[in-house]
Amino acid sequence: MDLTAPIESHSVEETIKTGYEFGKKLKPGDVVCLEGDLGAGKTHFIKGVASYFGIDPESVSSPTYTLIHEYSGELPVYHFDCYRLKSEQEALEIGAEEYFYGEGVxxxxxxxxxxxxxxxxxxxxxxxxxxxxxxxxxxxxxxQG
Structure with missing residues (x-):
């Protein structure tokens, strides 16, 4: 799968599979930012990444109300949802920078x-x-601006 060209997904399963393939390229300390409208498939993509690291994709859900979910796999996976944050200060208070410069993804x-x-x-x-x-x-x- 060529991950440098835009990928077209025709189903939830394909989005999860694309996330899995993308996960193969990740290493400790990588930070991945996902943009898209509500319901675009960001969490499904993340389920695929998590499954690559041996995490049950059914255990992955959007951390909208908790801001971050931590998953233990071959590498730790930290799933942030900043939708409800009102300021960067709130992210600093939960230790976002420590996660970004840590040993997980x-x-x-x-x-x-x-x-x-x-x-x-x-x-x-x-x-x-x-x-x-x-x-x-x-x-x-x-x-991209």
């Missing part, structure tokens, strides 16, 4: 809210709705 939904805290080398993924079941997944190194 950080997956951040709604990263724009904590933009200045995101490491420069973060990987950015944009998931766009094309139709009810069809998505485009674009992976790039820098945030």
């Amino acid at each position: 950080c997956l951040v939904e709604w990263p724009g809210i904590i933009d200045s805290l995101i490491p420069d080398e973060a990987i950015w993924i944009k998931i766009s709705h094309l139709s009810d079941s069809k998505r485009t997944i674009s992976i790039h190194q820098k945030q």
